[in-house]
Amino acid sequence: MPAWLDDFLWTYQNLINTLGVNGLLALSMYVVLAVGQLSLGQAAFMGLGAYSSALMTMKLHLPFFVVLPASCVVPVLFALAIGVPTLRLSGVYLAIATIGLGEVLRTVYLNVDLVGGALGLNGIPERAEAWMIYGLLVVAIAALWLIGRSHVGRAMEAMRQDPVAASVMGVDVQRYQLGALLASAVLAGIAGCLSAHQSSFIGPNEYGFEPAVTILSFALLGGIGTPVASVVGAFILTLLPELLRGFSDLRLVFNGLIIVAAVLFLPRGLVALRMRRRAA
Amino acid sequence: MSLLQTEGLTRRYAGLVAVDAVTLAVPQGGVHAVIGPNGAGKTTFFNMLSGLVPPSEGTMRFAGQDITRGKAHRRAALGMARTFQNIRVFTEMTVLENVLTGLHAGMACGLAGVVLRLSGFRRAERAAVVASRAALDAVGLADHADALSGSLSYGDQRRLEIARAMVAKPRLLLLDEPAAGMNPAETESLAGLVRRIADGGTTVLLVEHDMGFVMGLSDSVSVLNFGRLIYSGTPAQARSEPAVVEAYLGARLAEKLRARHG
Numbered sequence: 001m002p003a004w005l006d007d008f009l010w011t012y013q014n015l016i017n018t019l020g021v022n023g024l025l026a027l028s029m030y031v032v033l034a035v036g037q038l039s040l041g042q043a044a045f046m047g048l049g050a051y052s053s054a055l056m057t058m059k060l061h062l063p064f065f066v067v068l069p070a071s072c073v074v075p076v077l078f079a080l081a082i083g084v085p086t087l088r089l090s091g092v093y094l095a096i097a098t099i100g101l102g103e104v105l106r107t108v109y110l111n112v113d114l115v116g117g118a119l120g121l122n123g124i125p126e127r128a129e130a131w132m133i134y135g136l137l138v139v140a141i142a143a144l145w146l147i148g149r150s151h152v153g154r155a156m157e158a159m160r161q162d163p164v165a166a167s168v169m170g171v172d173v174q175r176y177q178l179g180a181l182l183a184s185a186v187l188a189g190i191a192g193c194l195s196a197h198q199s200s201f202i203g204p205n206e207y208g209f210e211p212a213v214t215i216l217s218f219a220l221l222g223g224i225g226t227p228v229a230s231v232v233g234a235f236i237l238t239l240l241p242e243l244l245r246g247f248s249d250l251r252l253v254f255n256g257l258i259i260v261a262a263v264l265f266l267p268r269g270l271v272a273l274r275m276r277r278r279a280a
Numbered sequence: 281m282s283l284l285q286t287e288g289l290t291r292r293y294a295g296l297v298a299v300d301a302v303t304l305a306v307p308q309g310g311v312h313a314v315i316g317p318n319g320a321g322k323t324t325f326f327n328m329l330s331g332l333v334p335p336s337e338g339t340m341r342f343a344g345q346d347i348t349r350g351k352a353h354r355r356a357a358l359g360m361a362r363t364f365q366n367i368r369v370f371t372e373m374t375v376l377e378n379v380l381t382g383l384h385a386g387m388a389c390g391l392a393g394v395v396l397r398l399s400g401f402r403r404a405e406r407a408a409v410v411a412s413r414a415a416l417d418a419v420g421l422a423d424h425a426d427a428l429s430g431s432l433s434y435g436d437q438r439r440l441e442i443a444r445a446m447v448a449k450p451r452l453l454l455l456d457e458p459a460a461g462m463n464p465a466e467t468e469s470l471a472g473l474v475r476r477i478a479d480g481g482t483t484v485l486l487v488e489h490d491m492g493f494v495m496g497l498s499d500s501v502s503v504l505n506f507g508r509l510i511y512s513g514t515p516a517q518a519r520s521e522p523a524v525v526e527a528y529l530g531a532r533l534a535e536k537l538r539a540r541h542g
Contacts, residue, residue, distance in 0.1 A: 143395050150394040150401065151380070151387035151408070158370050158381045165368040168330060169444070170356030170385030277377040279397070280405035 013130070014199070019238050020133035021195045026218035026234035027140050028187035033224045034148075035180040036160035041082065041098030042188045042215040044105050045075040047207025049189030050196035051115050054124045057197065064127040064197065071193030072186040079185035080178075087177045090163075094181070102212055109204035120203030121196075128197040136194070137231070140187060144227040145275075154277045156180070210252060213259075220262045223269020232271050281344070283308045283452055283483050284329070289338035291324050291507075298324040300507035301338065306452070311474060311484045313494040313515075316504035317527055322487040323365060325504065326456050329485075330362045331355050343451060356385035359451035363441040365460060365487075371430030375421060375440055378429050379412035382444040415447035416440075419473060435466045439473070446477060453477060455486040459493045471497050491528075495519070503527060 009016065025042055032039045053071035056062045062070075082101055086093040109115050116122070147153050155176060159166035163173050196202045214237065222233020237258070241251050262269065282305035291299040299321040306312050316322050327333040329340065331352035339348045343358055355361075361382070370378050387408065393401040416422045419439040424432060429440060438458060445453055458474070459467045467490065474497060478484050488494045494501060495515045503511040503518060505527035511518055518524050526534045 146395050146397065147391065150405070151384055151389070152391065152394055154373070154377060154381050155384055157373060157377075158384075161370045161372055162368050164332060164352075165364070165370065166381070167352040168332070168356065168362055169381045170353050171381075172351075172353045274372070277373060278380060278405060278409060279402065280409045 015238075015242060017128065017130055017133055017198045018195070019235055020130065020137050021191045021198075022215075022218065022234040022238045023137045023231040024133070024140060024187050024191035024194070025215045026222065026230040027137075027144060027227055028184045028191065029215050029219040030224055030227055030230040031144065031180045031184045031187065033219055034160060035156045035176055036163060037087075037177055037180065038092065038095040039098045039181060039184065040095050040209075040212045040216065041079070041101050042184065043207045043209075043212040044098065044102035045079065045185045045188035046192035046195070046211075046215075047102075047105055047109070047202075048075040048078055049192030050202045050207070051109065051121070051192075052189075053193035054121045054196045054202060055115070057125060057127070058121065058123075067127075067197075068132070068190065068193055072189035075185035075189035075192075076182055079181050083178045083181040087174055087181070099209065099212070102208055106204050106208045109207075116203075118204065120201060120206075122201050124196050124200045124202065126198055126200055128194040133194050133198075136190060141227050141231065148227070148275050149277060149279050153275070157275075157277060213252075213256075217259050217262075219269075220259050221266075221270060223266070223271045223273075225268055225271065225273050226275045229269055229271035229273065233269065236270070281308075282306055283343060284485070285341045286329075287339045287341075289325070289328060289340060290336050291321075291328055291333060292336040297507050299328065299335075299504075302504070302507075302509045304502055304509060304512065306483065306485055307500075308451075309478070309481070309483055310499035311478045311486065311497050312500045312502070313498040314485065314487045314502050314504060315489060315491065315494055315518075318489065320504040320527075321507040322489075322504055323456060324507075326362070326454055326487055330360065330454060353385075356448065356450075359448075360454065361445035361448065361450035361452070362454035363438070363445050363456060363458060365457040367434070367437045367441055369429045369432075369437050369440050369444070371428070373429055374426050375416065375429050375432065376409070376412055376425040378440055379415050379444045379447050380408055382415075382447040383408045383411065386448060412443075412447055415443040418446070418476075419443045435462060438462070438470070442473065442477075446482065450482060452483045452485060455484060455488075457488055458486060459488060459490045467493055 028042050049071040052074040053067045056067045056070060082097050086097045110118050155171040159171055159173050159176060167173050218234035218237055219230040221237060223229035284306040286302055286304045289299060289302045314322050324333060328335050331350055342360060387404055389401040389404055416425055419442055421436060421439055432440060458470055471493060474484055498515050501515045501518045502509060503524045510523045510527060511521050
């Protein structure tokens with residue numbers, strides 16, 4: 001490896017890893033939006049993955065190859081607990097319930113000594129490598145792409161456009177909605193685990209409402225026509241604050257503006273490509 | 281035995297009985313119409329048949345199975361398909377992809393097969409595309425297969441909806457006001473299409489208030505008025521049935537016409 005590249009990677013290691021983690025989070029948002037649901041629980045699921053995996057590493061001393069896949073267990077259980085009752089109802093109940101989940105969990109993290117209270121968890125071993133993060137990102141994009149180009153992807157797109165017509169075509173809309181929410185919890189949980197094991201510190205305020213909106217803006221900016229589009233949105237929104245460091249206090253304002261602008265001017269996102277929905 | 285049988289089917293909304301104890305049998309084969317003035321409960325009746333609205337009372341049987349409590353998505357696998365009064369094609373999908381969704385109930389391959397592109401999955405996808413192109417051909421839309429559905433004309437979107445409903449070769453096709461918004465030429469070609477579908481062995485049940493369309497096409501007619509079934513029989517007899525004429529024209533006008541024409 002040339003010295004300048006080594007230098008570059010060392011300097012920007014944290015940013016490079018964060019980009020990949022945010023890409024996974026964007027996909028976690030994409031899966032839910034792709035079936036026409038709105039969830040604001042991605043940050044909460046990420047937090048559950050981060051805290052549960054950090055505890056598995058620090059208290060149970062489990063190896064990382066066990067911790068990483070196991071980090072999706074707790075988020076999935078919470079997704080089930082929230083999804084089963086709310087997906088029976090149409091409308092914004094899932095969005096509201098998932099906002100509530102994030103706030104409740106934040107308070108729990110603050111007040112439970114096991115997870116460090118307001119101080120969070122420090123000294124998490126740095127076990128997540130860039131190749132793991134990007135490997136999983138590529139696998140997730142490929143899997144979602146292949147699923148998109150199949151009867152499953154057609155059913156998802158159909159119910160996003162018109163759930164009534166989709167159900168008449170034989171699509172079990174509730175089952176797909178729950179499936180998407182669980183897949184989203186898996187992706188966010190793994191992203192949380194990777195992020196916790198590369199930054200060595202996690203705290204209760206990292207998984208509240210603000211990051212939930214940021215993750216939503218990844219997918220809104222990039223678009224949900226293809227899985228890659230949402231990842232592009234995540235990359236742009238992660239890099240911009242780095243490029244505009246002077247504005248970093250206004251980061252949330254900027255995110256809000258981007259959501260408004262995206263809804264007004266780019267209803268399909270920056271990458272407004274449509275996915276071919278068949279494999280033959 | 282009838283293909284579809286409702287028994288005292290009722291749907292109440294607060295202060296309104298939209299469908300009132302309708303007992304109706306649809307035999308296997310042919311074209312059957314449910315007609316009635318606006319607000320007679322035709323679409324609510326259809327929505328109960330297709331599982332979109334749960335009945336307040338009564339039962340439904342389809343192809344020998346009780347479907348009263350079954351959900352909408354289960355109907356497709358049993359061989360029931362439908363179109364909508366206000367066309368509901370997936371406008372942001374291509375014409376061919378729309379028709380492919382009509383085969384969803386028969387696509388058994390699991391996620392692992394999809395992601396690994398196993399041979400079973402690839403075979404099913406190829407077969408689905410072949411069947412969908414044939415269904416498009418049958419309604420005259422083969423040349424538009426790769427167009428976005430939202431770009432089709434109104435009449436073509438109706439045909440697309442019919443192709444999407446027919447691609448899985450259902451036993452029963454429910455058409456909700458198929459002639460709505462069509463000009464006479466389009467209506468006539470639609471009648472020919474419906475006839476061909478019935479001749480192909482699919483029983484057709486349609487809701488309509490274009491009487492001309494219904495009378496020439498249907499083997500039997502049932503008339504709903506204020507949610508009640510007031511007539512069931514041949515189209516020819518429906519015309520001379522006083523209750524039917526009254527429902528359409530109002531009692532006073534019907535009386536006048538009778539007086540004038542003896």
